[in-house]
Amino acid sequence: MPGPDREQDADRPAPGVAHPASGDGRRPRLGLIVNPVAGVGGRVGLKGSDGAAVQRRALWAGAVPQASVRTIRALRRLAGVTGLEVLAAPGAMGADQAAAVGLSATAIAWSGTVPSSCAPGQGLPPTTAADTRAAARELVRAGVDLLLFAGGDGTACDVHDVVGDRVPVLGIPTGVKMHSGVFASSPEAAGEATAAWLADPSPDRLVDADVADIDEVAVREDRIATRLHGRVRVPRDRARVLAAKGGTARRVDAELDAACARTMDDVAPGTLVLVGPGTTAGRALRGLGLPSTLLGVDAVRDGEDVGRDLDERGLLALLDDAPSAVLLLGVVGGQGALLGRGNQQLSPAVLRRLGPGALRVVAGRDKLAALSPGALRVDTGDAELDRRLSGHLPVRVSARETVVMAVAP
Amino acid sequence: MSPSLPRYRSADWDEPVVLELGRPGRRGIYAPQVEDDVAADVDALLPPGVRRTTPPALPELSEFEVQRHYNHLSQMTLGMMGINLFGTCTMKYNPRVNERVVARPELAEVHPQQDPSTLQGILEIVHAFEGILQELSGMDRFVFQPGGGADAAYTHACITRAYHASRGELARRTEVITTIQTHPCSPATAAAAGFDVVTLPLGPDGYPTLESLKAAVSDRTAALMVGNPDDMGVYNPEMKEWVRIVHEAGGLCFYDHANFNGVMSRIRARELGFDACMYMLHKTFAGPKGGGGPAVGAYGCQPELVPFLPRPLVDLHDGVYGLDEGDERSIGRVREYWGNVPVVVKAYSWVRALGAEGIRQAADLSVIANNYMETRLLQIRGVSKSHPHLTQHRLEMTRYSLEQVHADTGIDVHDIQNRMVDFGVDAPWLAHEPWLIPEPITPEAGETWSKEDIDTWIDVLAEVVREAYEDPETVRTAPHNHAIAQVQAGGVDDPERWATTWRAHVRKRASA
Numbered sequence: 001m002p003g004p005d006r007e008q009d010a011d012r013p014a015p016g017v018a019h020p021a022s023g024d025g026r027r028p029r030l031g032l033i034v035n036p037v038a039g040v041g042g043r044v045g046l047k048g049s050d051g052a053a054v055q056r057r058a059l060w061a062g063a064v065p066q067a068s069v070r071t072i073r074a075l076r077r078l079a080g081v082t083g084l085e086v087l088a089a090p091g092a093m094g095a096d097q098a099a100a101v102g103l104s105a106t107a108i109a110w111s112g113t114v115p116s117s118c119a120p121g122q123g124l125p126p127t128t129a130a131d132t133r134a135a136a137r138e139l140v141r142a143g144v145d146l147l148l149f150a151g152g153d154g155t156a157c158d159v160h161d162v163v164g165d166r167v168p169v170l171g172i173p174t175g176v177k178m179h180s181g182v183f184a185s186s187p188e189a190a191g192e193a194t195a196a197w198l199a200d201p202s203p204d205r206l207v208d209a210d211v212a213d214i215d216e217v218a219v220r221e222d223r224i225a226t227r228l229h230g231r232v233r234v235p236r237d238r239a240r241v242l243a244a245k246g247g248t249a250r251r252v253d254a255e256l257d258a259a260c261a262r263t264m265d266d267v268a269p270g271t272l273v274l275v276g277p278g279t280t281a282g283r284a285l286r287g288l289g290l291p292s293t294l295l296g297v298d299a300v301r302d303g304e305d306v307g308r309d310l311d312e313r314g315l316l317a318l319l320d321d322a323p324s325a326v327l328l329l330g331v332v333g334g335q336g337a338l339l340g341r342g343n344q345q346l347s348p349a350v351l352r353r354l355g356p357g358a359l360r361v362v363a364g365r366d367k368l369a370a371l372s373p374g375a376l377r378v379d380t381g382d383a384e385l386d387r388r389l390s391g392h393l394p395v396r397v398s399a400r401e402t403v404v405m406a407v408a409p
Numbered sequence: 410m411s412p413s414l415p416r417y418r419s420a421d422w423d424e425p426v427v428l429e430l431g432r433p434g435r436r437g438i439y440a441p442q443v444e445d446d447v448a449a450d451v452d453a454l455l456p457p458g459v460r461r462t463t464p465p466a467l468p469e470l471s472e473f474e475v476q477r478h479y480n481h482l483s484q485m486t487l488g489m490m491g492i493n494l495f496g497t498c499t500m501k502y503n504p505r506v507n508e509r510v511v512a513r514p515e516l517a518e519v520h521p522q523q524d525p526s527t528l529q530g531i532l533e534i535v536h537a538f539e540g541i542l543q544e545l546s547g548m549d550r551f552v553f554q555p556g557g558g559a560d561a562a563y564t565h566a567c568i569t570r571a572y573h574a575s576r577g578e579l580a581r582r583t584e585v586i587t588t589i590q591t592h593p594c595s596p597a598t599a600a601a602a603g604f605d606v607v608t609l610p611l612g613p614d615g616y617p618t619l620e621s622l623k624a625a626v627s628d629r630t631a632a633l634m635v636g637n638p639d640d641m642g643v644y645n646p647e648m649k650e651w652v653r654i655v656h657e658a659g660g661l662c663f664y665d666h667a668n669f670n671g672v673m674s675r676i677r678a679r680e681l682g683f684d685a686c687m688y689m690l691h692k693t694f695a696g697p698k699g700g701g702g703p704a705v706g707a708y709g710c711q712p713e714l715v716p717f718l719p720r721p722l723v724d725l726h727d728g729v730y731g732l733d734e735g736d737e738r739s740i741g742r743v744r745e746y747w748g749n750v751p752v753v754v755k756a757y758s759w760v761r762a763l764g765a766e767g768i769r770q771a772a773d774l775s776v777i778a779n780n781y782m783e784t785r786l787l788q789i790r791g792v793s794k795s796h797p798h799l800t801q802h803r804l805e806m807t808r809y810s811l812e813q814v815h816a817d818t819g820i821d822v823h824d825i826q827n828r829m830v831d832f833g834v835d836a837p838w839l840a841h842e843p844w845l846i847p848e849p850i851t852p853e854a855g856e857t858w859s860k861e862d863i864d865t866w867i868d869v870l871a872e873v874v875r876e877a878y879e880d881p882e883t884v885r886t887a888p889h890n891h892a893i894a895q896v897q898a899g900g901v902d903d904p905e906r907w908a909t910t911w912r913a914h915v916r917k918r919a920s921a
Contacts, residue, residue: 188819369843392624
């Protein structure tokens with residue numbers, strides 16, 4: 001997860017030095033999108049802000065939109081970026097917040113009405129996911145070095161759908177649900193990480209991050225429904241450099257790669273390995289030099305690719321011919337979803353065929369520590385199977401360490 | 410600002426590092442010319458192959474210039490001489506009288522290779538101090554060779570290996586169980602000794618559940634390595650049952666007494682069933698600290714592990730102290746000779762000065778101080794503590810969270826650390842990784858600190874939090890009253906840029 005980058009001053013090029021983003025010495029270019037309704041449901045316990053009905057209920061319950069305030073807090077950290085050029089979505093979707101901190105933002109091409117900022121009690125700007133996507137499209141076209149957005153998981157999904165991994169993105173945390181790995185730890189951290197990246201936008205400072213979303217209706221009914229949505233590129237987190245005990249992205253990367261390699265090494269020859277969705281599990285395949293399907297299930301045996309993006313039938317067919325098999329899974333952050341409605345190809349039939357003891361789970365220790373409550377969740381759609389999968393499970397966090405996690409339906 | 414807060418300003422000597430000071434040819438001490446016949450002997454001592462062809466690039470300064478420079482550096486260094494409530498480290502005053510004790514010729518002028526008959530006094534102190542730790546822990550023998558807490562944990566990992574090897578079970582017993590709030594040196598040393606680490610996360614009551622332990626224990630279990638109370642001051646009341654479960658599975662149990670201060674003379678590793686334990690003489694027993702070496706992790710164990718201890722041990726036969734060198738079952742040395750004996754002598758002096766009653770009182774004072782501090786800290790806006798639903802008192806430490814301050818103001822715990830030192834007090838320890846509580850701080854007020862000290866430190870934190878809400882820019886850009894402002898940590902995790910020596914600095918700066 002990105003966070004404050006405390007060496008931004010050290011990394012910033014000296015005045016007069018050409019900006020390294022391109023050879024032509026052009027100025028660092030930042031794209032900004034604010035989802036002005038993000039986070040409106042959180043303070044009143046609505047577990048999300050998706051949909052106009054929820055937003056109205058939130059406002060009735062006394063919610064105050066946080067997105068604008070938090071965006072301004074992040075933008076204040078950009079004051080020192082030399083020659084910064086800001087391209088912002090119109091009105092309350094970015095230009096207003098940029099103006100509030102004295103950044104002159106270039107407006108992007110916009111066909112609809114300009115969403116206006118509103119005083120408390122006057123209702124929310126009537127923006128939608130389509131507005132977020134339209135703005136993202138324009139910013140990609142304008143060639144921004146980084147797309148900074150304010151919102152929650154829903155906004156992250158919208159940005160992802162347009163941007164993919166073409167432009168690095170970073171989230172100012174303002175939403176209620178933030179299970180994606182694209183958010184900085186605070187608005188200020190987002191601002192600092194942005195400044196650091198714009199000062200030194202070298203590709204090796206980017207990491208993959210999962211974009212997740214959960215079905216808010218399911219959560220309000222206390223069911224888990226975290227879905228992995230996609231992958232984006234975010235600036236590395238070096239937030240913990242001053243915490244002195246490690247925890248840097250570089251170390252976490254190395255630990256997860258080693259954890260995946262160890263998991264694969266421990267599998268007996270001839271065993272079928274099903275590799276579940278997500279960037280973490282995908283490291284196991286990349287470690288073998290094989291491609292991985294971000295949102296799908298791949299299969300490998302003795303280091304050879306034996307199936308890609310398999311559906312339930314494909315998985316069952318492979319399992320029919322496999323004397324022994326294991327399933328490698330990552331963990332979706334926040335709720336700790338291990339098996340949920342997001343990976344339906346891993347159906348109850350597939351899981352029963354795999355049998356008890358076939359799960360191999362890999363996750364970063366920080367991700368496990370951040371789970372609240374501190375347990376993994378399974379929701380296969382089959383209550384009896386969920387009960388059988390419950391109990392405790394070792395989760396590998398590095399080559400040499402596992403963490404024993406409780407598993408609950 | 411409250412008038413009672415310290416108005417601190419550090420010295421600010423704007424001078425180059427010592428390697429950039431001096432003039433060619435300047436000397437602190439001129440050695441006398443060597444006579445020709447002696448010079449011939451000296452040449453014979455050093456074979457040509459190990460002689461330098463060019464002299465080392467040392468700075469050339471007079472003795473007074475060197476002294477003045479290092480005096481200036483010490484004046485610009487805040488650390489560890491102010492009010493220092495640095496949790497998990499148990500900061501204690503190191504009585505100056507103990508420096509006089511260890512400077513006596515009976516210790517300072519002897520060498521461990523002398524015949525033991527000429528070392529009877531120092532051996533008597535080591536032996537007597539071992540007796541004190543035996544009484545405090547119930548363990549059978551202690552060794553003082555490990556040079557710190559992590560070294561003692563590593564000693565245990567090696568003894569675990571030797572113990573299971575002696576029983577023909579090492580190939581199967583590959584796992585060491587620990588908890589996420591045990592000091593990171595336990596998992597680190599277990600891994601260094603070749604074990605896989607199984608970590609138990611915290612349960613709802615601030616310590617891991619028995620169920621998670623049962624899920625972790627198997628016939629692969631080599632040992633449990635655990636601290637109690639943990640670094641949040643939470644005591645695991647089920648520890649006896651933990652030890653029983655691990656023993657039943659054939660594993661050894663090691664008690665890391667890193668947080669012994671609040672339970673000194675109240676809890677004994679033996680009664681809880683542990684096979685081994687470790688005390689840090691440089692924290693709990695008022696010895697001086699030092700990075701990675703000049704300390705002592707006193708390692709004690711039950712009779713079944715004694716054959717595996719590093720040697721020598723000090724024994725008393727017929728009124729004469731001697732050295733027991735053990736046999737081939739010993740894991741061998743973990744450090745030179747007997748370890749840092751001066752630290753053992755200082756710890757012995759500290760215990761003898763306090764007596765049994767004094768030690769108990771020190772433990773109680775540290776718990777009272779912590780709970781007094783908790784009452785005041787929780788009155789500060791935005792400060793909460795871990796596991797607030799727990800009703801029992803914490804022992805010598807409590808973990809707090811400034812998450813609310815961070816959410817409201819964007820000021821994080823690093824900013825708060827940086828600003829607190831502007832008032833001449835030392836910043837709090839945050840927490841070991843991973844952070845289980847967001848924006849953590851872990852202050853610990855041991856028996857050293859007066860009520861006024863504790864109040865001043867809390868007043869400083871309260872002032873900095875007030876500033877975070879009213880004037881966050883001042884906090885974010887701190888420190889302002891120090892010779893060096895914010896440290897730019899860039900490059901700390903980058904092999905291309907980090908430099909731990911002057912030569913590396915010059916080389917990497919030149920290539921940058």
